[in-house]
Amino acid sequence: MTTRSVSALGVLATWLLIDLWRVWTPSLITLFGRAAQTPAEVMGAYALLVMAVPLVIVAFLRRRLARWAGWMLLAAFVVRIALAINPEGGDIQLYGSSVGVVLAFGALCLCAGSLGRALVPSVLLGVAVSASTHALLGTFGAVWRRDGWDVALLIVQAVLVVVAMRGAARARDAPVAARTALLLPPVLLIVLLGLSDVGRGSVLSPIWGTLAVVVGVWAAVIVALLPAPRRRPWFSAVLFPAAVLVAVPLEVTRGGFEGVLSVWAAAGFVVGPAAAARLLLFAGAGRSPRTASVSAGVGGVIWTLLFFAFYAGYDLGYRADWVIFAAAVALAAWAVSYRAGIRGRIGRYSGAAPGSGSARGSVSAPDSGSAPASAPDSRSVHGSGSDAAFDPAEAQRIEAGGARAVAASAVAAVIAVIAALVGPALTIPTRPVAASATDRPLTVAAYNLRMGYALDGRFVPGAVAEQIRNAGAHVVLLSEVDRGWLLNGGQDQLAIMARMLGMRFVFGPAGDQVWGDAILTDLPVHDAGSQRYPAFDSLTGAGMTSATMKWGDTAVQVIATHLQPDGDELNATQGQAAFFSQALAAAAARGPVIGGGDLNTTPDTASWRLLLASGAHDALAPIRPAYTSPAEAPDQEIDHLFVAGMTVHAAVVVDSTLSDHRMITVQVQVD
Numbered sequence: 001m002t003t004r005s006v007s008a009l010g011v012l013a014t015w016l017l018i019d020l021w022r023v024w025t026p027s028l029i030t031l032f033g034r035a036a037q038t039p040a041e042v043m044g045a046y047a048l049l050v051m052a053v054p055l056v057i058v059a060f061l062r063r064r065l066a067r068w069a070g071w072m073l074l075a076a077f078v079v080r081i082a083l084a085i086n087p088e089g090g091d092i093q094l095y096g097s098s099v100g101v102v103l104a105f106g107a108l109c110l111c112a113g114s115l116g117r118a119l120v121p122s123v124l125l126g127v128a129v130s131a132s133t134h135a136l137l138g139t140f141g142a143v144w145r146r147d148g149w150d151v152a153l154l155i156v157q158a159v160l161v162v163v164a165m166r167g168a169a170r171a172r173d174a175p176v177a178a179r180t181a182l183l184l185p186p187v188l189l190i191v192l193l194g195l196s197d198v199g200r201g202s203v204l205s206p207i208w209g210t211l212a213v214v215v216g217v218w219a220a221v222i223v224a225l226l227p228a229p230r231r232r233p234w235f236s237a238v239l240f241p242a243a244v245l246v247a248v249p250l251e252v253t254r255g256g257f258e259g260v261l262s263v264w265a266a267a268g269f270v271v272g273p274a275a276a277a278r279l280l281l282f283a284g285a286g287r288s289p290r291t292a293s294v295s296a297g298v299g300g301v302i303w304t305l306l307f308f309a310f311y312a313g314y315d316l317g318y319r320a321d322w323v324i325f326a327a328a329v330a331l332a333a334w335a336v337s338y339r340a341g342i343r344g345r346i347g348r349y350s351g352a353a354p355g356s357g358s359a360r361g362s363v364s365a366p367d368s369g370s371a372p373a374s375a376p377d378s379r380s381v382h383g384s385g386s387d388a389a390f391d392p393a394e395a396q397r398i399e400a401g402g403a404r405a406v407a408a409s410a411v412a413a414v415i416a417v418i419a420a421l422v423g424p425a426l427t428i429p430t431r432p433v434a435a436s437a438t439d440r441p442l443t444v445a446a447y448n449l450r451m452g453y454a455l456d457g458r459f460v461p462g463a464v465a466e467q468i469r470n471a472g473a474h475v476v477l478l479s480e481v482d483r484g485w486l487l488n489g490g491q492d493q494l495a496i497m498a499r500m501l502g503m504r505f506v507f508g509p510a511g512d513q514v515w516g517d518a519i520l521t522d523l524p525v526h527d528a529g530s531q532r533y534p535a536f537d538s539l540t541g542a543g544m545t546s547a548t549m550k551w552g553d554t555a556v557q558v559i560a561t562h563l564q565p566d567g568d569e570l571n572a573t574q575g576q577a578a579f580f581s582q583a584l585a586a587a588a589a590r591g592p593v594i595g596g597g598d599l600n601t602t603p604d605t606a607s608w609r610l611l612l613a614s615g616a617h618d619a620l621a622p623i624r625p626a627y628t629s630p631a632e633a634p635d636q637e638i639d640h641l642f643v644a645g646m647t648v649h650a651a652v653v654v655d656s657t658l659s660d661h662r663m664i665t666v667q668v669q670v671d
Helices: 008-032 040-059 065-085 090-112 116-136 148-170 178-195 198-204 208-225 233-247 265-280 289-311 320-337 339-345 392-427 461-471 493-501 574-590 606-612
Strands: 251-254 257-261 442-448 475-482 504-512 515-521 525-532 543-551 554-562 593-598 639-644 646-653 664-670
Touching: 008 040, 008 065, 008 090, 008 116, 008 148, 008 178, 040 090, 040 289, 065 090, 065 148, 065 289, 090 116, 090 178, 090 289, 116 178, 116 198, 116 208, 116 265, 116 392, 178 233, 178 265, 178 289, 178 320, 198 208, 198 257, 198 265, 208 265, 208 392, 233 265, 233 320, 257 504, 265 320, 289 320, 442 461, 442 554, 442 593, 442 639, 461 493, 475 493, 475 554, 475 593, 493 504, 493 515, 504 525, 515 525, 515 543, 515 554, 543 574, 554 574, 574 593, 574 606, 574 639, 639 646, 639 664
Parallel strands: 257 525, 442 475, 554 593
Antiparallel strands: 251 257, 442 664, 475 515, 504 515, 504 543, 525 543, 543 554, 593 639, 646 664
16 A cells, blocks of 8 residues: 655645646736737637646757756745735736646646646645635635735745745656646646636535535545546546536526536545546556646646636636536546556556565556656655565555545645634624614615626625725615636635625626625515526626615615627617616516616616616616716726615715726715
8 A cells, every 4th residue: 555745846836836827827818918909819829828838848858857947936926925915906916816826737747747646636636725724715816915814825825835946956856647738738727627626616505615615625635635536437526527517517596596507516526536536546657747747738728628628618608617527527538538448557566566465565556647667756664666565664654644644634735624614703803884864865886896896806805895895885786796607716706805895796697606696785675586587699698686775664675787789889788778677677666676786788878777667767877978988088888776666865976996887876865
């Protein structure tokens, strides 16, 4: 029996790479893509270039790969610090994070050629540390924070840099199998996208969903430290895509909300990463450090193609979540197909060279990361895979070290679970909106958040919360709410802002289970639900999120929506506008109602006339023209609020560049 160790080099490479991805991927959209102004194919080509550069770099390195990896991680950490002290976002953020990704992913590729059997557990430990700290911070990523928590985690990473550099100086190259190296990046993408995404877990349940994610990533670490799998490869090959199925594509209607995550997603969070770990361990030993590193680089290209295949579906109109499920099936099948080829090399301690059938003399090490006899790994049993004499003392030391690693991981998992439970309350301070007398007008705001990213590309939930607080809004209708897209850093933006403002929220999925519309409020809420619109010709999903809340003794109905163009013209939203108009009319028949959001509709259009036909009134009429987009120089009136059974006392368009839209507020009083 052989057990695996871990390497600070692999842990740091993974953790740092995930941190840099959290900055780089949203920068592609907000800065390089300029909110869909840059052609998608140009943006995709740039991303592919960034992820392909490490492949070119590692192709020229043949020896001392661990040392090169250490130096690249040191440089990546310097970039990480530079991004942390950059106050303006912009080009420094975009191109700085691009350089950081090249360095960190290049280091991970070199780890595939130098860490041997320590690679898989080290990478999964890096994922576990990243997910656990993300849960501790309430999904408000450390890369976007400018407080003591960000500094504390940078100090931990700095210590890891020192440890990794010292270990790299002593390491000898020991490759994993080329197949393992090639599988690693795309499998890592699927794990990060759907199985270890703390934001997605938070959407399922702020407590139990988050805990399921944390438990799952640490279970994967423990599984990766156990002896190499020898039998039943099909079990992991079935379990991995099954976990992806319930955690990504599966949607249900629950509690009056359409398109939400199934409770089975929690099971996917728990078992999926461990199944992925076992898949990566089924391939045989590597032979060439350079081949392993290059294979990991090729896997990075596959990572990019899958990444854009998933998110492009929201613009091209296909169910890309099923593409990811199909990719999980294909990767799992390919991973276990190598099993037959290594069956003859797999065995327990035997007394002769592999394949002799004797029961003494050497140790078989059928590891996915074992070094070949020509390049022995200092972490493996001497003579593994050769005719060297069996050393019982060395074998016992390896087993004892593996047992200690498993025990330490179990303790770390318990600590991570506790941190996930208490962390958000400690790391996200709450400052509520000032109380207002209920006999005075109610302030309502509507805002397209652009997933929480300002025009300079920075994630700024604190500034948005302060803007809402300054407006005195007790009800906020939100559009483009992101609660866990890896593309946007994996933050649960809605939960973060709700905690900052001391508010409760109602979320309605639209594009998928974690992207849609929401209502934030500090008022009592009941009768909440959501309904998706028919697709019409719109490619991006849309729907209505509704709730009834009490202002004093009066029940006020609120409907938040984000109409998407469903025709060939910019403002051709007639199909969805008709549905929204019907909802306004039905609500108005029951009592006071206010509804709206980013309607992608300008006054004096066919869609506008449909909205007015509901019997509701334009709440911004006193201040027309009320330009809200684009935020830096608005010349379009596309964000609106409509009221029925209420009188508008004031309306304002808030001058701000915290999104690509400006926030609107109205003060209303029930008639």
